[in-house]
Amino acid sequence: MAALSYYVSVLAIFACIYSIITLGLNVQWGFAGILNFGVYAFVAIGAYTYALLTLGKPIPGASQTYILGLHLPFLVGLLAAGAVGGAVAWALGAVALRRLRSDYLAITTIAFSQILWLIAGNETWLANGWDGVSGIPQPFNGLLKLSFNDYNFFFLALSLVLLALVVWLAQVMLRTPFGRILRGVREDEVVVESFGRNVSSLKLRAFVIGAVLASVGGAMLAAYVGAFNPSAFLAGETFFVWAALLIGGSGNNWGAILGAVLVPVVFTEGTRFLPNIPSNPQLIEAFRYVIIGLLLILTLKFRSQGILPERPDRFERGAKRGARPSSTPIPSDDAGEPPHA
Amino acid sequence: MLEVRDVHKRFGGNQAVNGCSFTVEPQTTVGLIGPNGAGKTTTVNLISGRIPVDRGEILLNGNPIHNLPMWRVARRGLTRTFQISRELRALTVMENMLIAAQLQRHEGLLQTVFELPRIRAAEKESVRKAFELLELFQLTRLANQYAGNLSGGQKRLLELARSLMTEPEMLVLDEPLAGVNPTTARNIAEYIETMRARGITLLIIEHNLNMVERLCERVVVMAEGSVLAEGNMKEIRENPKVVDAYLGTVV
């Protein structure tokens, strides 16, 4: 029983962390329509920043070499991770967002991500190269000194608190003029600009906010796993975040969380009952990717808005609130369904 | 209020606007007419800041706007509509209206987190105003419909209603009557007259010359990138150069 609850708590922690990252992508893509295929680059930036700040001084001659090692506490590491991720996003976005159409932006973010990966792996003095850093201290456990199982639940509580904060932030953004104008930018930049908005600035803001969330998620990842290396941020990882968002429902914060829970769960559990063929150990693994890929394509084909679609605001004279707008047919050709992308 | 001075714009091999000059006095309605390819829409794009001028100046209330980006021009009180309705399809009619509301100072993360009550109050005010406008354009029952599901005529009306949300000093309408049935056209003409009554300065590109005559005190005729003639509709009809430009079409 303890084993099961431990297992569930591990899944739950990863679900929380994934949710935070996916919520970040939701701000970039779901709200503002920015095609960022370098999500995991920011997760890595957050993870490495956190690691390099919370680790102790590197011991000369020991197995790892890295810079900094300031042994700072959890909160400082977390905030710094977000700040660094935001700063990098600001720099990249200021240059790239303004000029590039979507598919070129996608390619640029991938290229950026790859360059970062190459640097992280090859420059061993930075963060121990391909082997990565490990031994990242557990948040607060120096103080609490909890047992293995208990610490897990503690970290889960920590993750849930952080997730709650992020969800609140994302929701409040969505239901206010800021979120609405970002959705406008997604639909038609020219129109939004014609109403007196600096679209480049808005896009940059969305990009940075999303990157900060991804970096914070990365910091939590590093803090929990206690280690981080370049293999953790291959191109495929970004794809999972995208799959999570698109399947769960882009533009919808609860959809983002749903997807973040669903995709890893389906991924790890979906092939549980397949027999493990000893001569072909990665068959199961590969099968998981195939399932996710199929799930994504099927979602795009048959329910392109995802499981939980975006819900605009509904307004009544004199009052507000309520989500889904009326779908009573009006005298026109189409039904009251959301228009397809 | 608006002064276009010797404006030029070239696209590759095509001199779309070639020394165009005219003015629009405050609180008047000026029509901009001319055969296809005369450079009318390009001129509107230059005025609204969507494209930069090669040469010449455009002044709004005496201040140069000709190389400002579109959003800055809009903030100075000049709003434009588009020839083909650009409704935000995946947003509702009401949300479309609210996008136009000038809530820029609330559109940031820090403001959203720390000034929520003030934002809610401002939004409530915008919602009230939006409903008023929707009422005027008889679109109230569509308030929570996705804008993408509206009929062509309704989209045109939304485009107009939305432009009024910005409380513009000057409104540039790019073929507001294009492609609508006669009933809707008459309605739109009435709405434009309401706008005139509210004291908004109007520049209207239109091909429907009867409507132009009804709505505009003055008419500017463009052909081949520059102004061919100016005056009231009667003077325009009698101008042989204009008749020539339209190649014999009944003016």
Added chain:
Amino acid sequence: MSILLLSVGFGLITASVIAIAGVGLSLQFGVTNFVNFAYGDFMTLGMYLTLVLGTAFGLSVYAALPLVVVLTGLAGVLMNRLALDSFVRRGANPIILLITTIGVSLIIQSGLLAIWGAQFQKFSLGPSQPLHLGPFIFTPRQLTVLGLAVVAMLAIHVLLRYTRLGKAMRAMSDRRTLARVVGINTTWLTDWTWFISTAMAGLAGVVLAINTASFTPSTGFGFLLVIFAAVIVGGIGKPYGAMLGALIIGVITSVAASYMDSAYKDAIAFGFLILVLLVRPQGIFASRGRG
């Protein structure tokens, strides 16, 4: 100086591979107007198909080549019919199409991973003695690669200039709406475009494997960004531009690698790619921007 020339020589070989791949990608983008992120995986498909034909039917790499090219071409048509066509007909957002191709990419890679595993595979080719040709050193194998690339480029050139299909492709690429209105049979055009595009990918894959000796299920995907670099430098949608872009990228990365840590060879290409995208996204050779 001789090192420089040597690396230029190597660069030419790399450029050959990139050129074959780049032309295929550029052609497809020109006609369909969205990026196929699974393109690299059709290269990988070509490599593994060659392996299969070798082990199952004892065909040598070169003997299997024509068959592999045709098979990967058909695979591309299949992918379009199954996954993409219905979206395209609906007039879907190119971004949805792009993401769908990523899904396909994942499926292909994982499928290959499931069957063969992640270990490095190689073609059974005999040893190849280097030849000295002036200041350059090539093996006969590398010359074959170069030769195949030249043949492929010529074939594409003939296609575009002299065949009905080629003219339709150019029409679609240059004046999309007009081409549609004029009534070019889009099904015929699309099928053939995908066939040629992924066939080129298959060819490029086999050629790459011949050149670099070993491959895994993710080899092609890893090559994708380099292909993008070449295609975008040359102007996306312009096959001739892709050829020149391939030359530039191939030679620059090769020369740069001889002067710096070769681990960053690809990073040079990526950096170049980002630079071109930011400064002149329509490519170095484009006369008309494609924005």
